[in-house]
Amino acid sequence: KGQQMVDREKPDLIILDVMMPLQSGIRLYRALKTDSTSADIPVIILSGITQHSFMKSQEALTAFGGSDIPAPEAYIEKPADFETLSMHIEKVIRRE
Helix, strand or coil: CHHHHHHHHCCCCEEECCCCCCCCHHHHHHHHHHCCCCCCCCEEEEECCCHHHHHHHHHHHHHCCCCCCCCCCEEEECCCCHHHHHHHHHHHHHCC
């Protein structure tokens, strides 16, 4: 569903949680970054899962035959304050 929504809406930025009710954010991130229509959309991950754990999961998926994918533009661990999130959004939008 997430990929379909991205394909339909074509957002300028995606804020993604790793833990989602209907789909794995880990797999959705990989799908977004390996699909030519969404690979260039910046992604900020906002999650209660540590960045280390997320990156290890991506390494494991790559080791099992998946494509190597880039790290997200920002990874913010919950709980996050508004200032931190808005700072990262601003950086991504400005492409800093």
